[in-house]
Amino acid sequence: MTKHINQKNRLSPMLSFKNVRKTFAEMVVLKNIDFNLQGSEMVGLVGPSGSGKSTILNIAGCIDNVTAGEVTFNEQATEKMSKIEKNNLRRSDIGFIFQHFQLVESMSVRQNIELPLRLLNYSRKERKKLSQEIIDALGISAIADKLTTQISGGQKQRTAIARALVKKPKLIIADEPTASLDKENADAVFKLFKSFLETMQISLLMASHDQQALTQMHRVITLEKGEIISTT
Amino acid sequence: MNQSIFHLSLCNFKARLRRTLLNILLITTATTGLMTIAGFGLFTYVSLEQRSARETGHLVLSNPLQFAKPENRLMEHGLENLDAVKKELFKNSDVLHALPVINFQGLIANDNKSVTFLGRGIDPKEITVRGPFINLIKGSSINYKYNSQDDPEVMLGKGLAKNLSVKIGDYLTLLSNTVDDSLNGFDVKVVGISETGIPEIDNRTLFTHYQTAQDLLSTDKVNQVAIYLKELSFLQRAGKKITSAFQDLKVTYWDELAVFYQGVKNLYNTIFYFVGSITFVIIFFAVFNLISTSIWERTREFGVLASLGFAPKEIMLSLLLESTLIGLISMVFATIIYGGVSVALLFSNIMMAPPPGQTTGYPLQVIFSGEIILYIALITFFIVQLSTFLASTKINKLSITQSLMHL
Ligand SMILES: Nc1ncnc2c1ncn2[C@@H]1O[C@H](COP(=O)(O)OP(=O)(O)OP(=O)(O)O)[C@@H](O)[C@H]1O
Ligand SMILES: [Mg+2]
Numbered sequence: 280m281t282k283h284i285n286q287k288n289r290l291s292p293m294l295s296f297k298n299v300r301k302t303f304a305e306m307v308v309l310k311n312i313d314f315n316l317q318g319s320e321m322v323g324l325v326g327p328s329g330s331g332k333s334t335i336l337n338i339a340g341c342i343d344n345v346t347a348g349e350v351t352f353n354e355q356a357t358e359k360m361s362k363i364e365k366n367n368l369r370r371s372d373i374g375f376i377f378q379h380f381q382l383v384e385s386m387s388v389r390q391n392i393e394l395p396l397r398l399l400n401y402s403r404k405e406r407k408k409l410s411q412e413i414i415d416a417l418g419i420s421a422i423a424d425k426l427t428t429q430i431s432g433g434q435k436q437r438t439a440i441a442r443a444l445v446k447k448p449k450l451i452i453a454d455e456p457t458a459s460l461d462k463e464n465a466d467a468v469f470k471l472f473k474s475f476l477e478t479m480q481i482s483l484l485m486a487s488h489d490q491q492a493l494t495q496m497h498r499v500i501t502l503e504k505g506e507i508i509s510t511t
Numbered sequence: 512m513n514q515s516i517f518h519l520s521l522c523n524f525k526a527r528l529r530r531t532l533l534n535i536l537l538i539t540t541a542t543t544g545l546m547t548i549a550g551f552g553l554f555t556y557v558s559l560e561q562r563s564a565r566e567t568g569h570l571v572l573s574n575p576l577q578f579a580k581p582e583n584r585l586m587e588h589g590l591e592n593l594d595a596v597k598k599e600l601f602k603n604s605d606v607l608h609a610l611p612v613i614n615f616q617g618l619i620a621n622d623n624k625s626v627t628f629l630g631r632g633i634d635p636k637e638i639t640v641r642g643p644f645i646n647l648i649k650g651s652s653i654n655y656k657y658n659s660q661d662d663p664e665v666m667l668g669k670g671l672a673k674n675l676s677v678k679i680g681d682y683l684t685l686l687s688n689t690v691d692d693s694l695n696g697f698d699v700k701v702v703g704i705s706e707t708g709i710p711e712i713d714n715r716t717l718f719t720h721y722q723t724a725q726d727l728l729s730t731d732k733v734n735q736v737a738i739y740l741k742e743l744s745f746l747q748r749a750g751k752k753i754t755s756a757f758q759d760l761k762v763t764y765w766d767e768l769a770v771f772y773q774g775v776k777n778l779y780n781t782i783f784y785f786v787g788s789i790t791f792v793i794i795f796f797a798v799f800n801l802i803s804t805s806i807w808e809r810t811r812e813f814g815v816l817a818s819l820g821f822a823p824k825e826i827m828l829s830l831l832l833e834s835t836l837i838g839l840i841s842m843v844f845a846t847i848i849y850g851g852v853s854v855a856l857l858f859s860n861i862m863m864a865p866p867p868g869q870t871t872g873y874p875l876q877v878i879f880s881g882e883i884i885l886y887i888a889l890i891t892f893f894i895v896q897l898s899t900f901l902a903s904t905k906i907n908k909l910s911i912t913q914s915l916m917h918l
Binding site for chain 2: 337340342343362363366367369370371375377381382383384385386390394395397398400426
């Protein structure tokens with residue numbers, strides 16, 4: 280297992296949290312959060328339930344704001360971005376894999392996977408080509424034209440992964456992506472997912488309890504009560 | 512404009528077909544309801560207008576003093592030279608009929624009793640012109656041709672005939688003053704019994720040929736000439752021309768004489784505005800409720816779309832597009848049903864209750880009008896879009912993380 284990280288990127292991290300603090304109402308959910316994520320790096324987040332993993336992911340993915348501190352994406356402070364700029368950032372550079380997959384129920388598997396490409400105004404031809412490639416690679420061509428309400432959990436998972444990968448983003452944010460799968464399925468899907476990330480040089484920030492998956496991360500950050508207690 | 516917006520609308524339109532159909536059903540029903548009410552209202556006004564205009568004539572030509580000053584002597588303010596006046600009138604191509612009228616009163620008697628009457632000496636064509644608004648319930652109308660050698664003919668109102676217990680063919684005696692204040696009497700033959708549906712008229716009115724009335728009153732004047740145009744819509748144009756053609760006579764428009772029409776119209780205005788606004792409010796809330804529920808259900812989906820990079824504006828636009836589609840489909844259905852209802856009612860012969868002051872009802876009909884379709888379509892379209900806008904504004908206020916957690 281190579282843990283090689285591009286030297287150039289190490290100098291200017293892709294994603295950086297500096298002394299981030301987050302409170303909901305009066306409750307402190309994150310404090311003193313400091314970490315960097317380099318291009319092509321895969322970082323795991325572990326910690327008990329309620330320790331703030333999802334909150335970090337939401338902030339990293341620009342769908343939530345910090346209370347204090349600074350987050351930069353490619354050296355740009357996300358707090359200073361307008362809503363439209365954040366939107367465009369998510370549109371082109373960030374892919375999400377949510378805990379409950381969050382597929383669009385009114386669309387087929389294929390339409391879900393094509394959706395990010397549509398948003399980026401890819402031509403019909405390009406959309407078909409790119410989505411078919413990823414559908415084939417993830418082994419879901421048999422169900423590609425089914426509605427997402429008619430497929431199994433494992434198939435939903437693969438669809439969610441395909442949707443995050445298809446536009447080749449710079450960063451994928453994944454919240455317990457394998458939690459609802461049985462171990463065998465989880466290992467197989469994760470292996471496939473990781474090989475894509477490597478060939479496409481996509482960074483990953485993933486919250487997980489899955490030991491097998493965590494051992495394959497370049498680094499693992501452990502959280503407790505909203506604070507980083509160790510980084511390995 | 513991003514291509515994905517329209518795609519999203521279409522996907523949702525199709526995938527949630529049951530929801531979509533439910534929305535279309537409600538909006539169609541509401542729109543059809545409004546169109547039908549409006550069409551019925553329009554019919555009521557138009558038939559009321561026709562009825563009043565046909566009763567008096569579209570335009571009335573008279574001596575300027577006729578309606579202005581009481582007469583000292585009978586027919587003092589009458590109109591002279593009827594033939595010349597008619598000849599001049601028919602030079603105007605909008606004029607269909609010019610029918611002289613003499614109003615007079617007196618006593619009518621059988622062997623046993625005598626009662627007062629209000630006489631209307633007419634050109635018998637008037638009965639045909641009034642069409643559905645005066646019913647010949649027995650016998651026939653007065654002979655078109657007047658012949659002073661024949662027995663003078665009268666047609667009695669239903670109530671008056673009943674009061675005198677006459678049959679068709681019976682003879683009665685008509686007594687009235689002449690213009691030089693002596694008494695004159697004719698034996699007249701009852702040829703018909705008529706009904707207008709307005710009791711005050713049916714209980715007292717007697718129709719006879721205007722020349723019979725002229726003979727009875729010993730005059731060659733008439734009170735007025737009722738002018739009927741080829742179309743009621745020519746009223747303003749014809750009114751101006753006739754006014755300038757008859758400098759020393761007075762032209763009165765039908766609605767100035769139709770006090771009754773104005774009253775009923777005001778009453779109906781109140782009713783229709785009242786019913787209309789209540790219906791509008793009910794429809795607004797029903798549509799708003801349905802649309803905001805169907806949008807609210809999708810909150811989580813909007814969170815997902817936002818995380819993928821859809822801007823709130825784009826999501827709203829997609830919802831508005833979807834509503835536009837639903838609205839347009841509903842408008843088409845509503846127009847078809849509205850047309851169907853108006854055609855079906857033409858054949859159904861359902862009667863409405865009589866308007867105030869009348870004893871006969873009128874057929875329930877709905878006018879199919881392009882203007883109604885346009886206005887109602889605009890109104891419901893506005894309701895649908897406003898509801899969509901309000902509901903999506905509410906959702907856009909949530910943060911993405913809140914939307915994603917929504918169940
Ligand atoms: N929108 C919110 N409003 C209020 N409190 C919140 C909100 N989101 C998260 N929290 C609180 O913040 C804390 C951290 O939540 P978070 O979801 O980040 O934990 P987590 O580590 O992802 O937990 P889990 O493993 O159960 O997913 C929890 O105490 C949670 O109750
Ligand atoms: Mg979590």
